[in-house]
Amino acid sequence: MGDEVNGSEIFKEFKEYSVVEFFKKNRQMLGFAGKVRSLTTIVHEYTTNSLDACEEAGILPEIAVKVEDLPDGHTKVTIQDNGPGIPPSHLGKAMGMMLAGTKFHRYMQQRGQQGIGGAGCTLFSQITTGKPTRMRSGLGDGKVYECDMKIDVKSNQPLISNQVEYLGNFRGLRIEAEFADVNYDKSEHGVYEYLKRTAMANPHAQITLIEPTGEKHVFQRASDRIPEKPVEIQPHPLGITTGDLVDIAHRTDSRKLSSFLCNTFSRMSSAKADELAKLVPTVNFDKNPKDLKWSEAEAIVNAIKTLKWIAPPTDALRPIGPDQIEKALRNILSPEFVSVSERKPKVFRGGVPFMVEAAIAYGGNAGRTNSEGERSGDITRYANRVPLMFDGGSCAITEAVKNIDWKRYDIREFDKEPVTVFANFVSVHVPYTGTGKQAITTEEEIVDEIRYAIMKVARDMQVYLRGKIREMDKETKKKIIMRYVKELSMDLSDLAGDSTPQEIEKKLVEMVETKYERIEGSAEEAEKVEEAKEEVGEGEEDEKEEE
C-alpha cells in the first residue's frame, strides 16, 4: 500500500505545481531516467495498456511496436494493438490527463500500478520534442477516430487537435509519438529485451517489434487462452500500514471508524472490530474516520497484529499458470529443457496474499549473451507478468537466485551457463523497493518463497543435466573403447595366427556400437527411477528448508 501513498502524494503535489514542473522533478521516479530506460518505460506504458485493455475485452492481443530514429535525432515510437479501442469521449482523459487512469486505488492485481500511463508518455513527448502524440482509435463499429493529443500543462487537461473521424474497419488503438532524450539499444534493459520478456510471461499475446534498423522480430503467440480477469478485493487487516490506514480513512464515506473498518477490510467482522476497540481504549471507534490521527492509526495497526485473523482470500491472485509459462518459454527460448513450478499462495507482512511462479529453461536460446560475448545465466523477473527490467541488484528475485547453491544443481557457475530463471511474483499488492517499481523488496518470507519455487525447478533441471551427462559419458566411453579397436585387432590377429585384422576390427566396431546403443535405453530407465526418487524426497527437503 505504500505505493498508493506515493500516488496520493503525487496527486497532492500535482495540484500545487505545474505538470511540467512536477514531471521534471519526478522524472526518475516515473521511470524516465536514462535514455535507454526512458524508451523502455514508454514502450512498457503503451504495451501494458494494450494488454490490459485486450484482456478486459476478451481479445487475444496483437501488438506491434515500431521504433524509428528520425533524422533530427528524435525517436519515433509507433504502437498499435487490436484491442477494444478507446471511445473518443474518453481518449482525452486516458491519454491527455496525468493520473487520471482507472487503476488508482483499486485493490486488485493488475499490470499497471505505475500510474503515469499513456498520458505520461504524451507529456514526455511533448516536453522533449514539443510535438503532439497522434492517436487513432477504432471500436470496431466501422468508424475510426484520429486526433493529435497534447496536455495543457497548467490545467492538466487534454488538448486535442486535428480530429478526424472516418469510416474504416480498424479496431484497436494506434499511437505515434516522437521523443528526444531517448535511445534505442539492444542491452538487457532495452525495448527488445522488454518485449521478449513480456512475451515470455504472456503467451497469449502476439508481439511484433520493428527496430530502428528495420529488423523485424515477431514473438509468436503460443497460447489461445486469455488470462482471467483480476478481481477486486478488500485489503486484509494484516497487510495494512499506518500510512495506508490514515490515507484510506480520510477518503472513506463511512461515518464511524468501526463501520469504516468493517466496510474496508476483509475478514473484519463487527465482533472483530469490537475486539480491536477493547485493545485500544484510547481510540474512539465511533469517531468519524476522516478525523483519524496518525497515532491512533498506529495503535490500531499494532493491535491488529496481536489478533488472530482468518487468512485472506487467495482467489484474487492471477498466476500465469505452469502450462502457459512452459508454452511461452518453449516458444521464445527454444530451450532443451523447461520446468515450471507454482507455489501455493502465502502471505507476507502477516496478511498480504501472494504467490510465486518460477520456471527454469536450459539450453537453446536460454540465458543471455554477456558483454564478453559468452553465454551467461539470465534472471527474468516479473511482478504480475510485468517484466522488471531495472534495479535487479536490490530485488528479492535476484536475491533468491543468488542464495541458491547452484553447484548443488550441477550448475557450476550460474554466470556461465545457458540458463534462464523465470520468476513471477503474483500479488494484489507488490512490495516494490521504490517508486520506479522495478524491484521487489527483499523481505525474508518473500525471498524464501521465491527460492523454494526456483529450487524445485532447479532440481528438475539437475535430473535433466545428469541424464545429459550420462549421454555424453556414453559417447565418451564409446570413443575411448573405439580408439583401442585397431591396435587390438592387429595384435589379436597376430596372437591368434589369424590373417584378417580388418575382419576383427569390423566386428569389434560393430560390437562397441551396439553395446553403447543398448545402454542408452537402460540409462533412460535409470533416469526415470531417479526422477521418481526425487519427487518422493522433495516434500521433506522443502520442509527442512522452510523450518
Place this chain on the structure above:
Amino acid sequence: MKKKRNDAGSTLDKLEKLGKEMLAEINHGEAPTFECLLRSRGNILFDENLGYIKLGEKMETRTFLNVGQAKKFMQTVAVASKCKKFLKEDSHTSIRGLFYQLKFTLGDNVDEELFSEQSQSNPLVEDLEVALDVKREDLNLNTDRKGVVAGNVVLMDKFGGETNEIDCSKQGRSGWMIPSDVDNGMEFVSVDADYVLVVEKDALWQRLNEDKFWKKENCVLISPKGQSSRGCRRLIRRLADKKLPVYCFTDCDAWGWYIYWAIKTGSMNLAYLGSDIATPEARFIGVTMKDIIDYDFLSKLTIKTKDVDLKRAEEMLSYPWISAHKEWVEELKTVLATKKKIEQDALQGPRLSFVGEYLREKIGKKKFLP
C-alpha cells in the same frame, strides 16, 4: 612331480590358444575376455599341505567392452602378441626391453601411447604368467642374473643356437652365475652331491669356495647374494626335485631369516609361482640367537638391530606359517627383546675357516630349525 611344461613349443601354443579363444568370442558376437587368477592380497594364501604361498581361486575377468578395462585388455593382448613374436624368433629380452617394444602411439590421430610407463606393462606380464600358467622366462623375458653356484652339477645349456656343457665344479673362484631362466634350454646332465647349501652372502660363499667346502662336503654351494632371485629359487627347487636336502645359512637377523623363508615357502609377490619356486623341504642351519649361547665368542660380536630389523621380525611373527613353529617364535622374540643381531661373517671371528667347522657340526648333528 609337477606337470611337464616349459618348452617353448607349448608356451607358444598357449599364447596362440589364448588368441584363438578371444577370436572365437568375437566371432560369436561376444565381447572378448581375458581371465586370470587375482593376484591381489585377498587371493594369496599359505597352503599348509603343500607348504608354500600360492594364489587362491579368485578369478579376474577383463572384458574389452568395459570402458574401465578396454585399454588394459588391449595392452594385455599386445604383450601376449609381442611375446609370441619373441618366442617365434627365439630372441630374449627383459621386461624393460618389452616395454620399449610396446611404447608407441596408437595411431596418427590418437594422442595416446600403447604404454607410457613400464609400471603399466610389468603387471600385465605377470597376468600372462598366471593366465597361461607359465613363467616370464617361458615367454623369453629375462630378469637380471643374480646368484652363484659351485658344486658337482653339470648342465646342458642350449642358447642362441649353441649348446654348451656347464660344469659347476670347474668355475674357479667365481662360480657359475645363475641365469634368469634355468628351465628353457637348460637340462641337468648330472648332479653328484649330498645336499644343497645356500649361503646368504657372497663373501661367505667365497670363503667356503676358497676352503673347498663344497668339494670336501660334496654339496652344491649356492649364494643368492641377498634376497634370492626367481632363477636362483627355481634352481634350488630343481635341485630339491633331485632329492637333495636344502640347508640355508644366513645372518642372524629377521632380514636374513626372511631370505630363508622366501626360499622355503615362496613370497607374496610371487605367490602365483609358488609351486615353481618354493622349497618347503629346506631347513635352516643358522645363524640363530641360540648360537650366541652355544658359541661363547659370538656374544661379543653382536651388533645392534635397526628399526627395519625389528619391524621385519614383527611382521614375520604375524605370518601364521612362521609363528606355527615355536623355535622361530622364540628366535624372533629374542631379537625383539635383546635388539641384537649377528652377521654370518662373525663366524670368521675365531679363525677364517671356523665357518666350515660350524656348518659341519650343525649339519652333522642335524641341528636345524624347521
